[in-house]
Amino acid sequence: MLQRLLTGLLTLFVVISLTFVLLRLMPGGPFDQERRVPPAIKANMEACYHLNEPLWKQYLLYVGGVAHGDLGPSYKYKSRTVTDIVGEATFTSAKLGFMALLVGGLSGVALGAMAGLSRNRWVDGLLTLLGVASISTPLFIFGGLLVLLFALTLNWLPAATLETSAHYILPVLSLSLMPFSYAFLLTRTTVRETRSRQYVLIKRSEGLSEGTIAVRHVLRNSLIPLVSILGPLAAAIITGSFAVEYIFAIPGLGRHFVTAVTNRDYTLVMGITIVYGVALILFNTFTDILYGFLDPRLREESRS
Amino acid sequence: MSAQLINASPASNTVEVKVKRKPSTGFWRTPKMFWSAIFFGMILLLAILGPLLGPDPNVIHSNLPTVPPWPLPGYTSGHWFGTDDLGRDLFSRLAVGARISLLIGLATALVSVMIGTLYGTVAAILEGKMADTAMMRLIDIIYSLPGLMIVILFSVFMGRGLTSLVLALSLFSWPDTARIIRGQVISIKREEFVEAFHSMGGHVARLIFRHYIPNTAGLIVLTATITVPRAILTESTLSFIGLGVEPPLSSWGTLAGEGWQLVRVAPHMLLFPAVMIFTTMIALNLLGDGLRELFDPKKS
Numbered sequence: 001m002l003q004r005l006l007t008g009l010l011t012l013f014v015v016i017s018l019t020f021v022l023l024r025l026m027p028g029g030p031f032d033q034e035r036r037v038p039p040a041i042k043a044n045m046e047a048c049y050h051l052n053e054p055l056w057k058q059y060l061l062y063v064g065g066v067a068h069g070d071l072g073p074s075y076k077y078k079s080r081t082v083t084d085i086v087g088e089a090t091f092t093s094a095k096l097g098f099m100a101l102l103v104g105g106l107s108g109v110a111l112g113a114m115a116g117l118s119r120n121r122w123v124d125g126l127l128t129l130l131g132v133a134s135i136s137t138p139l140f141i142f143g144g145l146l147v148l149l150f151a152l153t154l155n156w157l158p159a160a161t162l163e164t165s166a167h168y169i170l171p172v173l174s175l176s177l178m179p180f181s182y183a184f185l186l187t188r189t190t191v192r193e194t195r196s197r198q199y200v201l202i203k204r205s206e207g208l209s210e211g212t213i214a215v216r217h218v219l220r221n222s223l224i225p226l227v228s229i230l231g232p233l234a235a236a237i238i239t240g241s242f243a244v245e246y247i248f249a250i251p252g253l254g255r256h257f258v259t260a261v262t263n264r265d266y267t268l269v270m271g272i273t274i275v276y277g278v279a280l281i282l283f284n285t286f287t288d289i290l291y292g293f294l295d296p297r298l299r300e301e302s303r304s
Numbered sequence: 305m306s307a308q309l310i311n312a313s314p315a316s317n318t319v320e321v322k323v324k325r326k327p328s329t330g331f332w333r334t335p336k337m338f339w340s341a342i343f344f345g346m347i348l349l350l351a352i353l354g355p356l357l358g359p360d361p362n363v364i365h366s367n368l369p370t371v372p373p374w375p376l377p378g379y380t381s382g383h384w385f386g387t388d389d390l391g392r393d394l395f396s397r398l399a400v401g402a403r404i405s406l407l408i409g410l411a412t413a414l415v416s417v418m419i420g421t422l423y424g425t426v427a428a429i430l431e432g433k434m435a436d437t438a439m440m441r442l443i444d445i446i447y448s449l450p451g452l453m454i455v456i457l458f459s460v461f462m463g464r465g466l467t468s469l470v471l472a473l474s475l476f477s478w479p480d481t482a483r484i485i486r487g488q489v490i491s492i493k494r495e496e497f498v499e500a501f502h503s504m505g506g507h508v509a510r511l512i513f514r515h516y517i518p519n520t521a522g523l524i525v526l527t528a529t530i531t532v533p534r535a536i537l538t539e540s541t542l543s544f545i546g547l548g549v550e551p552p553l554s555s556w557g558t559l560a561g562e563g564w565q566l567v568r569v570a571p572h573m574l575l576f577p578a579v580m581i582f583t584t585m586i587a588l589n590l591l592g593d594g595l596r597e598l599f600d601p602k603k604s
Contacts, residue, residue, distance in 0.1 A: 007441070011448045018449075022457045132593070136585035138537050140544045140557075141578040144564055148571055239452045239541075246545045247564070257453060258545055261460055269457070276450035284448055 004288060008281040015277035016066065016270070020059055023266045049075065062270070071271035076263045082271040085256065090275055092162070093245070093252035096171055097237040104176030105233070108183025109226065115184070116191025116222070117214050131188065134181035140243035143174035147247065160249040171248045178236035182229050190222040197221075227291045234283035238276055337594035340587040347584050351402035358396040359383070362552075365391030370570035386572045388562065394573065397559060398580055404555040405536050405581075408470055412535035413528040415474040420481025421524055425516050427482065428489035429508065440486075443479040451476040455538065456547050464550045469542075473535045481527040488520045526595045533588040540581055556581050 037045070046052045050061055065072055071082035115127035147170060151159035158167050194200065195218050203213050241254035249255070253272050260268040355361055365387065372378050373386035373394070380387075385395040423439065430436040455472045462468030492498065492515070501511055517524075540557030542548035544564065549555050554562075556577045563574030 007444060008448075011445050014445055015449060018454065019457065022454075022461050026457075026461050132586060132589055136533070136589050137582055138540055138544075138585070140541055140564075141560065141582060144560070144567065144574055145578065148567055148574065152568060152571075235451070238450060242452060242545060243541055257456075258547060261456060261547065273450060273453050273457075276453060277448075280448050280450060 004285055008285060011281055012274070012277055015273060016063060017059075019270045019273045020062065023264075023269060024055060024058070026264065049073065062267075066274065071274070072267035074265055074268050076260070076265045076268070082267045085268060086253070086271045086275055089251060089253045089256050089272070092250060093241050093254065096168070096175055096244070096250070096252065097234075097241065099168065099172045100175035100237060100240070101179050101233060103172055104179030105183045105226075107176070108180040109187045109223070112184040112187025113191050113214075113219055113222070116188040116195065117218070127184075128188070131181060131184045134177060134184065137177060138243070139174060139177055139240045140247060142177050143170070143244055143247045146170050146174055160247075162248075162250055171244050171250060174247070175237065175240050175244045178240055179233050182233055182236065183226065186226060186229055187222060190225050191218055194218045194222045224291075224294050227287060227294060230287040230290070231280070231284040235280060238279070334594055334597075336590045340590040340594070343583065343587040344591065347402060347580075347587070348406065350399050351406045354399040354403050355396050357399055359393040361392055361396035361400050363392065367391065370566065370573070372570070373572045373576070376572075385576055386570070388559075388573055389566055389570065394559075394576055397554065398556070398576060401554055401556045401559050401577065402580065404466070404549060404553055405540065405557070405584075408466065408473070408539045408549075408555065409532040409536040411466075411470045412473040412477060412539075413531040415470060416478035416531055417481050417524055417528045419474065420478040420527065421485050421517060421520070423478065424482035424485030425489050425512055428486045428493060428516075429512070431486075431490055431493070443482060446476065446479050449476075452538065452541075456542065459542070460547065464548070466549065466553065469539060469549060473538055477531050477534060481524070481531070484523055484527055485520055488523050489516045492516060492519050522595075522599045526592065526599055529588065529592040529595055533585050533592070536581070536588075537585065 043052070050058055053061070062072065069083065071086060074080055074082050074085060077085060111127055111130070115124050115131070118124045118127070147159050150157045150170060157170055158164075159170075161167060162171070200213060200217055203217055204210075208216075238254075241252055242258065243254075244250070245252045245255035246258065253275065257269065257272045259265075260272065350357070359382065368380060368383070368387050368391040369389050371380050371383055371387040371391070374384045376386075383393050383395070385393070385398065387394055388397065427436050427439045430439070455476060458472035458475065459469050462471065498511070498515070501515070536556075539548055539555060540560065543555050543557030544561040546561060548557055551558075559577040560574055560581065563570070563572075563577060567574050
């Protein structure tokens, strides 16, 4: 546990340092764009944000601020702090991500179990095809086609932004693609493996109905490995948020990141990277703990 | 997982021995492998022949903007896939895009397989020592970094050309290979012939290049097959949101991104690149699936 925590902290340190170095080495500064400002004013602006200090000092200043929960001022949105922007965007992204995780995870488990339990070659084949198709579809294509079909052609749902609850349907559906395919493929495999285990055969010989065996014994034991993909799923949702927030013009972390990179808004880029890094670390730690809790065999294994 | 625990006997070695088994002649017997290989071959051909197959992709026909594809009303013969907003032939642009997309996918796979194989082999040789632990810890850290963001930063930093994108993408794909290869080499290490090799005073480098790497060849191919679609996927996502390859280069992702901007006027500009990416991904994933089944010790 302590080791986990240390790795987490080390990772966070790597994230902060790496982003810092990369951003500072990038060509062009935050005040280079648009119209030329007189050198005196530019120097003043840079002094205001400590950009004229040596790199190591800027780095220490920044890390010190982060340790106090201060992500610095945004270079582009002059009136707002990064903590402020990131906080708001995190809420939006997390809300969408959570809904997508729920929708994708549940439907993936349901269909995966169906495919795993089915003895009909056609049902299984069809569902498997669906699984391969879902893992082969880039999010931006899925999202783009959903908009094209349901918003632009059929006019059933709004195409962008998040105003009413109807606005949530398409982005959540798009974002749930990755959780769906992960959950689907894993559930199908584990259900199949569990089904051929000895204790299932024993239950069958005891005369339990297929339905009872499926729910009580096969599914229950197949779902434990699902916990292990929570970490990768969180990563997938994060990656997905870039495309989905771009397509639906949602002011979440992914969209802010893309604009901030183009604007060279150093502090905002770093703030978002740190938030994502922390989210990933938390998710991975949580997954490890939960997994050990659900499956005592694993605790033994990891100790050896 | 529990099966491994229940049968935790010396007999489990036999499983590992089976991994080395040469691919049987059944390679082409599964229709999904056969057809996906054929399809991927066609895409490869399209990428190689590319612009030779259609009109020049860079010629601008300002009188023919966003011409719809055949057989929609208003199509023009010669531009069977329609044209883009500048009147450039979409088919030719897709062919050129195939070049970029596949090049990035294959090059990323090559780079990350090379790094991953070496890294994994070295880690396996040092297994149990501090160095191995440190090497694995580095991989753990890479896994828990927010990958896409760092890829974006790296590629922007290095100039968003082909090379910088490939390097940035490899940064996050080699650890997969390294992990798999490490596990495999560790299991080979336990075999008798390695002991014999050591007792005869063989050099480690020879052991690596003559025995470890050839004996993991199947897995190396497999990880490469898994890496290609992932790299293509990430690259196309980046290009779609405008942070991938820079003009004048255009990948399928770039084309899809342009199509998305004009989705109300010319949906075919989104649909064609989408279909190309989707079908290529399916073919590559099926190929990888087939290979995995082939090398999976549990099934053989």
